[in-house]
Amino acid sequence: MDQRKYNIYFHTHTISGIIIAALLFVIFFAGSFSFFKDDLTAWQKGKSHSHVQSQADFNYVLDSMGTKHHLLGRNFDFYILRSGQETYVNMSVSQDTTISKPEVKSEKSKGRRGRGSKNEDSAYFLHSFADKSQSSYEEGYNIGEFLYRLHFLAQLNQIPIRLGTPFGYLIAGIVSFLFLFALITGVFLHWDKIKNNFFLFRPWSKWKTVWTDMHTVLGVIGFPFQLVFAITGIILIVNFALIGPFSKLLYNGDQEELYQDLQYNRKMEVTYSYQPLSKSFDVNAFVNNWMKEWPESDISRLYIRNYGDKSMQIALETKPKSNANFAGSGYVRMQVLDGKQLEVKSPKTDATYVDWVKSLVYHLHFGDYGGRTLRIVYFVLGLLGCVVIISGIMIWLVAREKPNIPTYKRKFNFWAANLFVSISLSMLPVTAFTLIMLKFSPTINQSLIYNLYFYSWLVMIIYLLILRDLTKVNKHTLVLSAILSLGVPIANGLTTNLWLWNTLQAKSYDIFFIDMLFMTISLLSVFAFFKVKKQGKTFKILK
Amino acid sequence: MPANKKYLTKSPWIRLCRILLGTIGGYTVMLSFHVLLTEFFPKENVIATAFFTGYLLWAFLLFWAFLEPKLLRLVLTYIGLTLLFSLPYLINH
Numbered sequence A: 001m002d003q004r005k006y007n008i009y010f011h012t013h014t015i016s017g018i019i020i021a022a023l024l025f026v027i028f029f030a031g032s033f034s035f036f037k038d039d040l041t042a043w044q045k046g047k048s049h050s051h052v053q054s055q056a057d058f059n060y061v062l063d064s065m066g067t068k069h070h071l072l073g074r075n076f077d078f079y080i081l082r083s084g085q086e087t088y089v090n091m092s093v094s095q096d097t098t099i100s101k102p103e104v105k106s107e108k109s110k111g112r113r114g115r116g117s118k119n120e121d122s123a124y125f126l127h128s129f130a131d132k133s134q135s136s137y138e139e140g141y142n143i144g145e146f147l148y149r150l151h152f153l154a155q156l157n158q159i160p161i162r163l164g165t166p167f168g169y170l171i172a173g174i175v176s177f178l179f180l181f182a183l184i185t186g187v188f189l190h191w192d193k194i195k196n197n198f199f200l201f202r203p204w205s206k207w208k209t210v211w212t213d214m215h216t217v218l219g220v221i222g223f224p225f226q227l228v229f230a231i232t233g234i235i236l237i238v239n240f241a242l243i244g245p246f247s248k249l250l251y252n253g254d255q256e257e258l259y260q261d262l263q264y265n266r267k268m269e270v271t272y273s274y275q276p277l278s279k280s281f282d283v284n285a286f287v288n289n290w291m292k293e294w295p296e297s298d299i300s301r302l303y304i305r306n307y308g309d310k311s312m313q314i315a316l317e318t319k320p321k322s323n324a325n326f327a328g329s330g331y332v333r334m335q336v337l338d339g340k341q342l343e344v345k346s347p348k349t350d351a352t353y354v355d356w357v358k359s360l361v362y363h364l365h366f367g368d369y370g371g372r373t374l375r376i377v378y379f380v381l382g383l384l385g386c387v388v389i390i391s392g393i394m395i396w397l398v399a400r401e402k403p404n405i406p407t408y409k410r411k412f413n414f415w416a417a418n419l420f421v422s423i424s425l426s427m428l429p430v431t432a433f434t435l436i437m438l439k440f441s442p443t444i445n446q447s448l449i450y451n452l453y454f455y456s457w458l459v460m461i462i463y464l465l466i467l468r469d470l471t472k473v474n475k476h477t478l479v480l481s482a483i484l485s486l487g488v489p490i491a492n493g494l495t496t497n498l499w500l501w502n503t504l505q506a507k508s509y510d511i512f513f514i515d516m517l518f519m520t521i522s523l524l525s526v527f528a529f530f531k532v533k534k535q536g537k538t539f540k541i542l543k
Numbered sequence B: 001m002p003a004n005k006k007y008l009t010k011s012p013w014i015r016l017c018r019i020l021l022g023t024i025g026g027y028t029v030m031l032s033f034h035v036l037l038t039e040f041f042p043k044e045n046v047i048a049t050a051f052f053t054g055y056l057l058w059a060f061l062l063f064w065a066f067l068e069p070k071l072l073r074l075v076l077t078y079i080g081l082t083l084l085f086s087l088p089y090l091i092n093h
Helices: A003-034 A037-045 A058-068 A143-150 A154-158 A167-193 A207-238 A240-250 A255-261 A283-293 A353-366 A371-399 A407-425 A427-439 A446-467 A470-496 A500-505 A509-535 B012-037 B043-067 B071-092
Strands: A076-080 A086-091 A123-128 A297-305 A313-320 A330-335 A341-345
Touching (some): A003 A143, A003 A371, A037 A427, A037 A509, A058 A086, A058 A283, A143 A154, A143 A427, A167 B043, A207 A371, A240 B012, A240 B043, A255 B043, A283 A297, A283 A330, A371 A407, A407 A427, A407 A446, A407 A470, A427 A446, A427 A509, A470 A509, B012 B071
8 A cells, every 4th residue: 555645545535524524414414305305395384295186277377467467478487396286487577668668687597597587577486286376485485495405505695705606506516526526535545445344333342433434334335326416416506617618618608509509498589579469379288288299208397488479489398207218308399370389309209418418417316216215215325424424523533632632723623523513413403493393383484494494503503512522412412303303293283283194094195204204213313312321432522 | 543744745835736736727627628529529418428527537637636746747737638638629719
């Protein structure tokens, strides 16, 4: 073994790892729960999606908007959620300048996850097909959305620093790139022992050995999974790092054209004719017709341009069901006036290479190709990642707890580790606490969830820091996790009468699942607490 | 125990140098390599592939910046490879 190289592997792995440890834990923890985003949403709202199959009624949305607005010449974008039960609707101002002042907003910012424009005559809202209710983004906000957005640090976007992308996304991107770097250095570091130590686990040894084994064994087992998430994570959050330069070099700076080549955006420029369309148009019939044509795919987007004008166009985007086709995308664009199809791409047969790569990124990251079973496996693997991070912090700390290291350095190390561990371990009780509190809150919106989660997190972190003892931090969070996680199904039953047996009977499997998940977590916390109490060896830092 | 300091770069300035070189040099080598590939394959396919290979290659090239003992060779390799890979592009444009 080359001593120089080994020590470089060691040092680069340690430094890149400890810098990102706390943030990466947040990303992994929130990300793991995001696999159950739809279930959490259903749980919070008390409305199951499992057994309701409501028809997507676009005509209803248009009609109801028509009672409040003059629809002529407007553009509509529908972004249908994965459950198929809800859709975001984006309605622009009219293209007809005799009706409206033209929008100041450039075409560029559209279509890429905009939060809707600020223009008063336009609208952006969430529509539920099931009960035909509409809510603004803030009202429709829920704990599933919160955890999902926390896992790419979207809440940090409030900090007004912009370096090409919102601040939170940038940090999340840098963390995932350093994570990739730490994974590579970690494999090099452990390479010589990878075979011999594959199953090496010595739980009765001293703590440092236990943590090292945990870190290396689980790290090796989880490596493929974590590598996939590091890379797909970078792609999903900071791909502008590649897109920007590529568009400059290969597309003469025209990013729109690149996005169209990669099929993120579709070109749909239609000049307004100022001649009203004489016939009415049935959007539902159009959608149903194509869904019959492509039965094994789900509708993902629907675009309408120049509503009610002679130039009106409609386009539909579909994604194949993952059990039918892993990759592909369907697209059809039609001129309404004469029913002429301007573009057709079948989701079954016309999959391109770009479709394959994009599907690979999405399916691998969202784990949506194998039902709930696969999502549970992903969830557990994600939590194993959390364990690897925590054990990494512990190794880092105890390796530096030597008499020959000056006290001020040891003090710093202890407080850093104490902070990181407190941030990490408090996430579970805080999540359970927020879920319980939401059940007792009459109205739920974005700011309430922010306040509940972030303030309780802050209080919890300060409390754990004051303990100044990592063993106590562990025990206290375990007790709190056990109690609060058990409180989740109880709070749900008390407030909505959706007790476990009722949801199971009603086939509301999504709500049932969340309750069961937290029951299981509670039981595991109790088990872990007694294990720690009985066998946990105390270790002293700075005493 | 922490890594043995004897084998690590001592000067913080040289260390910063290595990090910056690895980040920037690694990126330019990676980008020019993929631009080179667009000479042979459809560009949208190359860009899509680069989503995976690009970040991985970049991370490896950054890693190499810490391993290479001679700083000069590091600089020359990054510059040399970038120029070599971008030759067809520079000639064509």
